[in-house]
Amino acid sequence: MSLNKDKKRILVAMSGGVDSSVAAAILKTQGHDVVGVHMQLYDQGENNVARLGGRCCSLVDANDARRVCDKLDIPYYVINVQDIFQDKVVDYFVHEYLMTRTPNPCVQCNSQIKFNYLFQKADELDCQWIATGHYAQVEWDEPSQLAHLLKAVDPQKDQTYFLFGLTQTALKRTMMPLGGFSKMMVRKIAEDFGLAVAQKQDSQEICFIGGEGYKGFIEKRVSENLRPGGIIRTTDGQLVGEHTGLFRYTIGQRKGLQLRLKDADQYFVVGYDNKTQALIVGTENELFQKGLIATHVNWVVPINRMRGIRCHARIRSRHEEAACLVTCFENDVVHVEFDEPQRAITPGQAVVFYQGKETLGGGYIERAGAVGEKV
Amino acid sequence: MSAKAGIYLDSNAGTPIKSAVREALAPYLLNEGLSQEDHLYNPSSIHSFGRRAKRAVAIARERIAQSLGADTDSEQIIFTSSGSEANQLAIASLLKPRLIRGEKPHWITSPVEHDSIKQMVTWLEKQGGRVSFIPVDAEGVPQVSALESLIQDDTALISLIWVNNETGAITDVSEFSKIARRRQIPLHIDAAQAWGKLPIHVNTLGAQYVTFSAHKIGALAGTGFLWTYPNTRVEPAILGKQEKSRRGGTENLFGIIAAGAAAETLDPIAWAARVAPLRDRLQSVIAQRIPGTLINGGQAKRVANTLNISFEGVEGDGLVMALDLAGYAVSAGSACSSGVLEPSHVLMAMGRTKTQAMAAIRISFADAVAWSDLEGFVEALEKTVIRMCKARR
Numbered sequence: 001m002s003l004n005k006d007k008k009r010i011l012v013a014m015s016g017g018v019d020s021s022v023a024a025a026i027l028k029t030q031g032h033d034v035v036g037v038h039m040q041l042y043d044q045g046e047n048n049v050a051r052l053g054g055r056c057c058s059l060v061d062a063n064d065a066r067r068v069c070d071k072l073d074i075p076y077y078v079i080n081v082q083d084i085f086q087d088k089v090v091d092y093f094v095h096e097y098l099m100t101r102t103p104n105p106c107v108q109c110n111s112q113i114k115f116n117y118l119f120q121k122a123d124e125l126d127c128q129w130i131a132t133g134h135y136a137q138v139e140w141d142e143p144s145q146l147a148h149l150l151k152a153v154d155p156q157k158d159q160t161y162f163l164f165g166l167t168q169t170a171l172k173r174t175m176m177p178l179g180g181f182s183k184m185m186v187r188k189i190a191e192d193f194g195l196a197v198a199q200k201q202d203s204q205e206i207c208f209i210g211g212e213g214y215k216g217f218i219e220k221r222v223s224e225n226l227r228p229g230g231i232i233r234t235t236d237g238q239l240v241g242e243h244t245g246l247f248r249y250t251i252g253q254r255k256g257l258q259l260r261l262k263d264a265d266q267y268f269v270v271g272y273d274n275k276t277q278a279l280i281v282g283t284e285n286e287l288f289q290k291g292l293i294a295t296h297v298n299w300v301v302p303i304n305r306m307r308g309i310r311c312h313a314r315i316r317s318r319h320e321e322a323a324c325l326v327t328c329f330e331n332d333v334v335h336v337e338f339d340e341p342q343r344a345i346t347p348g349q350a351v352v353f354y355q356g357k358e359t360l361g362g363g364y365i366e367r368a369g370a371v372g373e374k375v
Numbered sequence: 376m377s378a379k380a381g382i383y384l385d386s387n388a389g390t391p392i393k394s395a396v397r398e399a400l401a402p403y404l405l406n407e408g409l410s411q412e413d414h415l416y417n418p419s420s421i422h423s424f425g426r427r428a429k430r431a432v433a434i435a436r437e438r439i440a441q442s443l444g445a446d447t448d449s450e451q452i453i454f455t456s457s458g459s460e461a462n463q464l465a466i467a468s469l470l471k472p473r474l475i476r477g478e479k480p481h482w483i484t485s486p487v488e489h490d491s492i493k494q495m496v497t498w499l500e501k502q503g504g505r506v507s508f509i510p511v512d513a514e515g516v517p518q519v520s521a522l523e524s525l526i527q528d529d530t531a532l533i534s535l536i537w538v539n540n541e542t543g544a545i546t547d548v549s550e551f552s553k554i555a556r557r558r559q560i561p562l563h564i565d566a567a568q569a570w571g572k573l574p575i576h577v578n579t580l581g582a583q584y585v586t587f588s589a590h591k592i593g594a595l596a597g598t599g600f601l602w603t604y605p606n607t608r609v610e611p612a613i614l615g616k617q618e619k620s621r622r623g624g625t626e627n628l629f630g631i632i633a634a635g636a637a638a639e640t641l642d643p644i645a646w647a648a649r650v651a652p653l654r655d656r657l658q659s660v661i662a663q664r665i666p667g668t669l670i671n672g673g674q675a676k677r678v679a680n681t682l683n684i685s686f687e688g689v690e691g692d693g694l695v696m697a698l699d700l701a702g703y704a705v706s707a708g709s710a711c712s713s714g715v716l717e718p719s720h721v722l723m724a725m726g727r728t729k730t731q732a733m734a735a736i737r738i739s740f741a742d743a744v745a746w747s748d749l750e751g752f753v754e755a756l757e758k759t760v761i762r763m764c765k766a767r768r
Contacts, residue, residue, distance in 0.1 A: 009700075035700065038714070040714075040715045062714055066714070075696075075699065075700060077696045077699075077714070078714030078715050078716075079691075079692060079693075079696075079715065079716075080691075080692060080715040080716065080717075082715075120766050120767065121691075121693060121766075123762065123765070123766030124691075124693035124694075124696075124697055124762065124763045124766045125693060125696055125697050125700055126697065126700065126701075126762060
């Protein structure tokens with residue numbers, strides 16, 4: 001990010017983890033006026049005082065963030081975002097599973113909270129910028145007056161997949177100082193700054209899900225009649241087993257299926273029949289599809305919707321991007337045609353479009369297939 | 376801190392150390408050449424060094440007693456770590472023995488108490504006890520007319536805050552004590568915010584337990600005390616010989632000395648005369664310049680230094696933070712353990728909406744402040760409120 005901007009105030013979203021801590025440290029060293037804000041997103045309940053390896057938002061995390069701010073000599077505040085988080089992220093998460101989609105809560109959190117609601121806080125606190133510890137790069141192009149979202153240099157840590165929902169309005173005011181560093185380098189910087197969180201374990205799992213896992217989480221919150229069991233059948237209608245809730249399975253899954261089939265281990269979840277609550281299994285080649293429909297598409301940079309867009313798409317965060325052609329329809333709907341069939345296209349997951357380093361945008365997978373095709 | 380330190384307007388939370396306190400403690404802290412016999416040691420030791428420390432405590436105790444009325448017996452004072460501890464010592468003294476006996480005692484308090492009492496409500500209910508709340512009016516003042524009807528056969532205690540820490544509203548405790556005495560129910564008064572702000576004659580309050588806090592009057596935090604009427608039951612929470620076996624643990628020697636020194640400087644009437652005009656002026660200037668202000672507790676009798684205001688159009692917890700960044704320290708509601716701001720239960724009890732409660736700040740002076748400082752504050756406040764209204768999406 002161009003640092004020729006006159007000194008303005010930056011709100012750094014601090015989780016208490018090493019990434020956001022280093023982001024704050026870097027910005028402070030560069031001479032900016034930095035304010036650390038910890039968002040209390042989720043009440044971890046009785047786990048609040050524990051060090052929750054892999055999860056966020058316990059008191060320990062709030063304290064870790066505070067200690068880092070003390071060390072850096074910057075103001076530190078905690079804001080309560082629990083209600084919005086519950087509504088936009090947690091409820092969304094549960095609801096998606098009940099609709100037989102596989103949700104991506106981190107995308108929602110970024111789009112709705114970190115790069116939306118947080119800007120309201122930034123305005124209240126007279127902060128012109130927001131900064132996060134995301135591994136991504138934001139580049140400002142003066143002539144076109146456009147902000148570009150680029151991949152991080154560390155491909156293992158690149159988080160642009162989760163940031164496709166960012167708008168120009170948000171990006172124009174966003175700094176992501178870590179995009180040019182590897183994770184190893186970031187930890188080293190944390191050590192150099194003497195930050196206690198330098199070796200803190202990363203938050204790997206979904207931040208609000210505990211030891212009970214997502215299945216236990218949903219079981220606790222949704223009564224059984226809303227997540228009924230049903231039969232398992234093959235694509236040609238053969239009855240091969242029973243399940244205790246469609247939410248327990250995701251497209252491409254094989255583990256946990258008890259199938260009454262010869263070569264049962266050759267079968268994977270390929271779909272759901274929402275009308276009958278049946279789980280549909282098929283062979284590996286039935287998992288491969290050439291196209292998908294995505295909705296609620298956000299374009300980070302303006303594109304010409306009248307023409308097809310040749311680009312690469314990722315359909316999972318850990319997916320190697322694949323060459324494709326994107327065709328735009330009305331209402332932020334797109335059709336994506338891959339050059340090669342892709343495995344396990346999963347409704348609810350994000351599909352994110354790239355051209356080289358640049359993140360063009362993305363949307364939510366509605367279903368595999370083509371426009372107008374009978375589902 | 377890299378941000379400019381700014382102006383402190385949050386005295387109800389804590390006060391700067393008074394010069395009398397500094398003078399009283401300086402020899403022990405600063406004088407490197409202080410002789411062994413001039414140092415102070417453990418007041419419970421039998422030797423002469425201990426006795427000297429004990430005397431220092433006794434002197435402080437006497438000074439504090441004097442500040443509560445010339446006829447106050449200093450032996451009625453039990454030193455604790457805080458007003459919170461003193462509050463809970465009083466409450467537990469009456470309720471715990473009943474619970475242990477298998478009873479489900481009844482306790483009357485109000486919905487506008489300090490958190491240390493609010494915590495005990497949750498505690499008692501968990502133990503199977505019952506709590507009734509004296510209704511408050513729109514200014515947050517408990518209504519004495521409602522007390523009689525709340526009293527039950529097994530009401531064990533009435534606890535009441537005298538001066539509300541959030542709004543400064545004053546409860547007429549003497550009216551409550553009349554009823555309590557007639558019905559023979561012990562009365563517990565939380566005077567943490569009253570000491571130094573109101574003239575106190577503790578013997579005539581008609582209460583069995585009265586709690587105090589030292590860091591509200593310019594002494595050190597970590598010191599509080601419970602005054603009890605003679606022969607009032609106290610069940611120690613910390614067992615030990617100290618404080619006549621009512622509160623164990625080595626005495627907080629320098630905290631107590633500090634409290635004694637600060638107690639001697641108290642002159643609530645002169646203080647109120649200095650401070651009230653400033654607060655009143657500030658209140659009217661703010662109300663004039665910023666539309667949509669709501670003074671919380673403004674119609675009640677208030678102590679001289681407290682001003683609690685809600686701002687229309689402001690949402691959420693950003694106001695205190697924004698003012699902090701602008702260099703002004705005020706407070707709002709209460710912070711929970713993670714630091715997240717919760718809406719004030721006091722304001723909610725007064726009938727404010729959650730939004731109004733979250734959009735409130737409390738301004739409180741320790742003593743007279745220069746008007747020019749307050750003018751700067753009003754300007755910053757105005758700018759901040761405007762910005763916060765605009766920031767809403």
